[in-house]
Each structure stands twice: as C-alpha cells, then as structure tokens.
Amino acid sequence: MSEIQSLARGLKIMELLAASSDPVSITELAAELGIDKSSASRLVQTLAIYGYAEQDAASRRYRLGPQVVRLSRSLLTRMPLRDAAKPFLRQLVERTGECAHLAILAQDQALYVDQVESAASLRVTTGVGTLAPLHCTALGKCLLAFDNGIASPQALPSFTPRTITDPQALRLHLEQTRRQGYAVDDEEYDFGVRCVAAPVFDYRGKVIGAIGISGPAGRMGLDRLPHFAQVVLDAARELSNRMSFQRA
Amino acid sequence: MSEIQSLARGLKIMELLAASSDPVSITELAAELGIDKSSASRLVQTLAIYGYAEQDAASRRYRLGPQVVRLSRSLLTRMPLRDAAKPFLRQLVERTGECAHLAILAQDQALYVDQVESAASLRVTTGVGTLAPLHCTALGKCLLAFDNGIASPQALPSFTPRTITDPQALRLHLEQTRRQGYAVDDEEYDFGVRCVAAPVFDYRGKVIGAIGISGPAGRMGLDRLPHFAQVVLDAARELSNRMSFQRA
DNA sequence: GCGGATTGTTGTGCATTATACAACGCAGCG
DNA sequence: CGCTGCGTTGTATAATGCACAACAATCCGC
Numbered sequence: 001m002s003e004i005q006s007l008a009r010g011l012k013i014m015e016l017l018a019a020s021s022d023p024v025s026i027t028e029l030a031a032e033l034g035i036d037k038s039s040a041s042r043l044v045q046t047l048a049i050y051g052y053a054e055q056d057a058a059s060r061r062y063r064l065g066p067q068v069v070r071l072s073r074s075l076l077t078r079m080p081l082r083d084a085a086k087p088f089l090r091q092l093v094e095r096t097g098e099c100a101h102l103a104i105l106a107q108d109q110a111l112y113v114d115q116v117e118s119a120a121s122l123r124v125t126t127g128v129g130t131l132a133p134l135h136c137t138a139l140g141k142c143l144l145a146f147d148n149g150i151a152s153p154q155a156l157p158s159f160t161p162r163t164i165t166d167p168q169a170l171r172l173h174l175e176q177t178r179r180q181g182y183a184v185d186d187e188e189y190d191f192g193v194r195c196v197a198a199p200v201f202d203y204r205g206k207v208i209g210a211i212g213i214s215g216p217a218g219r220m221g222l223d224r225l226p227h228f229a230q231v232v233l234d235a236a237r238e239l240s241n242r243m244s245f246q247r248a
Numbered sequence: 249m250s251e252i253q254s255l256a257r258g259l260k261i262m263e264l265l266a267a268s269s270d271p272v273s274i275t276e277l278a279a280e281l282g283i284d285k286s287s288a289s290r291l292v293q294t295l296a297i298y299g300y301a302e303q304d305a306a307s308r309r310y311r312l313g314p315q316v317v318r319l320s321r322s323l324l325t326r327m328p329l330r331d332a333a334k335p336f337l338r339q340l341v342e343r344t345g346e347c348a349h350l351a352i353l354a355q356d357q358a359l360y361v362d363q364v365e366s367a368a369s370l371r372v373t374t375g376v377g378t379l380a381p382l383h384c385t386a387l388g389k390c391l392l393a394f395d396n397g398i399a400s401p402q403a404l405p406s407f408t409p410r411t412i413t414d415p416q417a418l419r420l421h422l423e424q425t426r427r428q429g430y431a432v433d434d435e436e437y438d439f440g441v442r443c444v445a446a447p448v449f450d451y452r453g454k455v456i457g458a459i460g461i462s463g464p465a466g467r468m469g470l471d472r473l474p475h476f477a478q479v480v481l482d483a484a485r486e487l488s489n490r491m492s493f494q495r496a
Numbered sequence: 497g498c499g500g501a502t503t504g505t506t507g508t509g510c511a512t513t514a515t516a517c518a519a520c521g522c523a524g525c526g
Numbered sequence: 527c528g529c530t531g532c533g534t535t536g537t538a539t540a541a542t543g544c545a546c547a548a549c550a551a552t553c554c555g556c
Contacts, residue, residue, distance in 0.1 A: 002535095004294040005513070006543065007258035011298045018322035026504060036545050041505065043543095046252040050259045051355045060504065060552085064323045066354035069361065072320030073377025074266040075312045106314035107299045113317065129321025250506095252543070254514065274533060284516050289534060291514095308523095308533060 023061030089116040098215035103139040110140035124214040138197035141183035142210035198236035271309030337364040346463035351387040358388040372462040386445035389431035390458035446484035
C-alpha cells in the first residue's frame with residue numbers, strides 16, 4: 001500500500017485536465033477514471049480550492065488552474081543547468097541561425113526545459129514543457145545513448161517513414177552516436193525537420209541533459225550536418241565544463 | 249467535509265517543495281504539515297510515482313518533479329488570451345524599448361503568464377509564472393481596479409517607501425486608475441522600476457487580464473509616462489477588440 | 497413555458513483507506 | 527564501535543473517502 005489512492009486520483013485528474021483542450025465535465029472525469037461522480041466532484045473541488053483546477057463559470061466544467069504555472073516556474077528557475085545553458089543556446093542560434101533547445105530526461109522521455117528562437121521566419125520551435133520520445137529525436141538519442149542507467153524503450157512507435165523502429169537498428173544507431181559524440185535526427189519525428197544534439201555531463205561524467213538545434217531540412221542539408229555537429233559539440237563540451245564546477 | 253484530506257496534503261507538499269530552493273527532507277515536510285513522518289513519506293512517494301516529485305539519489309531528500317512543467321505547458325498553450333496577446337507584447341517592446349508583460353488574476357494575485365524581453369542591456373524581466381501582489385504593480389492594479397467581483401486586499405504589505413499601504417489612499421488611487429483607463433506603478437514594488445499597464449476585456453466587458461511595460465526609472469521618466477500610457481492603452485484596446493470575438 | 501433528461505452537488509452508512517505509533521535498516525560521526 | 531538521526535516498512539485502529547441514492551439545477555426539444 002505504497003500509493004495513496006486519493007492523491008493518485010487527484011494527480012490523474014490534473015493530467016486529464018491537461019490532456020484535454022476543452023474543459024472537462026465531472027461525468028467525463030468519473031468515467032475516465034472509473035470512479036463515482038461524487039468522488040470525482042470532491043476531488044476536483046479540492047484541486048480547485050488550492051488553485052490547481054478551476055471551473056468555468058458558465059459550463060460548470062473544469063480546467064487546469066493557474067497554480068501549476070507557479071510550480072513550474074519554481075522548478076525551472078531553480079535549475080542550475082538551465083541558467084548555465086542559456087548563453088550557449090543563444091550562441092547556437094547566433095552561429096547556426098536555427099532554434100536551440102535544452103532537454104532533460106523525465107519519465108523516460110525528453111522534456112524540453114528551455115528554448116531560444118531564431119529570427120528566421122521558417123523555424124522549428126518546441127515549446128518549453130514538451131515531452132518527446134527518446135528514440136526519434138536528437139536530444140532524446142543523446143539522453144538514451146550516453147546514460148547508462150536507462151533502459152531501452154520497449155516500444156518504438158513510428159512517426160515518419162524514417163523513424164527507426166527496429167530495436168537492433170536502434171542499438172547500432174546509438175552505438176554510432178556514442179562513437180561520434182553527437183546525435184542526429186534525420187526527419188525521424190517531424191517531416192522536413194532535422195536536428196543535431198550533443199550531451200551535457202556533470203562533474204561525475206553523468207549525462208544531465210542535452211542541447212541541440214532544429215531546423216528545416218532545406219537549410220540543414222546533410223552535407224552541412226558535420227559542421228553543425230561541431231558547433232553543437234563545442235557548445236555542449238564548454239557547457240559540461242561549466243557544469244563540472246557546480247553540483248547537481 | 250468537502251476537502252479530500254490526502255489530496256490536499258499532497259498539494260501542500262508540492263507547494264512546500266516549490267517554496268524551498270534546496271531539496272526537502274521527509275522530517276521537514278512532516279514537521280511543516282504537522283503530520284507523521286510515515287504519512288509524509290507515503291504521500292511524497294505517491295507524488296514521485298507520477299513524476300511530481302523526485303528524490304535526490306544521494307541525500308534522499310525530495311524536490312519537485314518534472315511533470316509540473318508539462319502541466320504548465322498545457323495550460324499556457326491552451327490560453328487564447330496568451331496567443332492573442334503575443335503580437336501586442338512584441339509591438340509594445342518595439343515601440344517603447346522596454347519589456348512587456350501579460351498577467352491574469354490568480355488566487356488574488358497577479359500571475360505573469362507571458363513576457364517579451366527588450367534588447368536593452370538594462371531591462372526589467374519578470375519570469376513567466378511569477379506571482380506579484382495586486383496593490384503595488386501596474387498589472388495588478390488594473391486587475392484590481394477594473395474587476396468588480398474582486399475584494400480589496402486586506403493587508404497591504406510595503407515593499408518600497410512608495411508602496412501605497414493605506415486602504416483609503418489605495419481606494420482613491422484605484423478610482424483615478426479607473427478614470428484614466430490605465431495604471432502606473434511608480435517604484436512601488438521594486439526600487440528604480442516604473443510600470444504602465446492597461447486592462448484587457450472580453451466580449452462581456454469583463455477584465456480577463458492586463459498588459460503593460462516595465463522599465464528602469466531612468467528611461468521611464470515621469471514626463472514620458474503619458475506617452476507610454478497611450479501606447480499601452482492602444483495595444484490593450486486593440487487586444488480587447490480581438491478578444492471580443494472569441495469566447496473565454 | 498413546460499416536462500423530460502442530463503449534469504453537478506449534497507447526505508449517509510459502511511468499508512476501505514490513510515493514519516499514527518513503533519520497530520527496523522542504514523548512514524554518518526564521534 | 528556504539529550512538530544518533532533519518533527514511534522506510536509493518537500493523538491496528540479509527541477516521542476517512544467511497545459508492546449508492548436522493549436532490550437541485552440546467553439544458554433540451556417541442
């Protein structure tokens with residue numbers, strides 16, 4: 001009995017509220033969780049009391065409350081990696097003209113925790129807070145390839161014809177990624193989007209995140225990838241150096 | 249008995265984790281909430297299972313988990329006001345050279361939900377997710393002055409010598425704010441920082457947020473404030489027009 | 497404007513559940 | 527090597543949250 005039922009249910013409700021773009025009714029919540037309407041009502045009321053949910057005055061339906069933004073802020077502002085990475089992300093944008101991202105490992109997925117946008121009108125942005133699969137993004141592959149403790153994902157869902165879906169092929173691909181020190185996503189997650197990323201290590205040599213750039217395949221030709229990779233690698237190495245001096 | 253105890257305790261734990269910059273121990277959590285260590289342990293374990301908390305491997309202490317960032321993202325990206333306001337914030341930065349912000353009312357405070365930074369090296373940034381008091385910020389005063397339903401804050405804490413701490417004085421000040429249609433913060437919250445803000449209304453004429461600019465007192469001289477106010481007012485009015493056509 | 501249907505909220509008894517107390521394993525440290 | 531402080535794990539008890547049901551409120555078509 002290591003899981004508090006009502007807390008778990010409350011968290012699940014928040015996730016349901018987050019997943020749906022429109023406000024959700026009590027009945028829908030109850031049906032989705034397989035619990036009674038009255039339980040769902042009281043749980044979501046408790047969430048509302050503390051600002052984690054709020055009900056639309058007109059429709060009586062519930063949506064996520066503003067309190068979650070506060071939690072998010074205090075997490076992001078207290079992340080030393082994020083502060084340290086910011087100038088390097090800016091540098092990457094300056095040198096490559098593409099958008100730069102920082103991601104960490106969260107729940108066996110890549111969580112984008114910061115982004116610097118390029119000035120190009122055609123650009124590839126991935127909002128802060130996005131979760132992306134590990135096996136088909138450059139940032140994710142870095143986390144996957146350089147982190148020892150992480151288990152390979154069991155399912156390899158396909159997003160484009162180029163997505164690597166064979167476990168053996170992925171293993172070889174990650175092997176190559178390790179050798180060259182950086183990862184490439186060649187239109188494996190989004191059509192027409194290529195990414196290059198490199199891992200960031202802490203003082204113990206453990207992967208704590210990855211930084212990289214994303215751009216349209218047109219500007220990020222395969223012949224230019226090695227150049228981009230070098231730029232990203234340089235930034236990631238310098239950032240890793242910085243991170244060696246602070247803990248966590 | 250409309251409040252589910254264990255869910256409420258879990259939420260309080262998240263707030264404690266968010267409030268503390270360093271990881272928190274189980275004992276501290278238990279003491280802070282006035283509950284037993286074992287209860288705190290199981291609650292925070294449940295949070296950890298779902299990614300809302302995570303424990304530092306070395307110290308066994310707990311900090312906020314990455315899942316909260318996801319929740320925040322889905323809230324912010326589904327906020328029509330935020331999308332609609334973005335170009336106006338950019339416009340404000342272009343026209344004034346100062347940082348522009350968008351805030352909404354949350355838990356009787358001003359919650360900053362978006363920001364566009366200026367290029368100036370000396371600039372006043374307020375991170376997305378920040379909560380600020382209503383009575384001493386320009387954005388907050390807008391929410392306070394133009395929202396009928398909201399009660400005046402009971403306590404008026406002072407942050408600088410200029411903070412308005414007398415309820416009667418605040419009432420008069422808000423009256424003037426209503427008349428002129430915009431609010432001014434003249435170094436009442438941060439030394440050397442002045443802000444100008446104007447309210448945003450929806451199709452029913454209800455306040456749904458406020459936009460404004462913040463800058464160092466040096467550049468935002470009192471003689472220039474009327475000009476800035478006009479620029480902010482124009483943007484807020486146009487944004488309100490846009491918001492009239494979509495609900496919520 | 498009105499009846500029917502759907503939805504959200506409010507009692508209440510019961511049983512599940514979360515809780516407090518205590519014991520245990522495990523570090524760090526003198 | 528024993529001590530102390532910490533986090534986790536049993537366990538019994540009782541408080542708590544749950545399902546069922548009735549109620550209130552809203553929306554729908556006609």
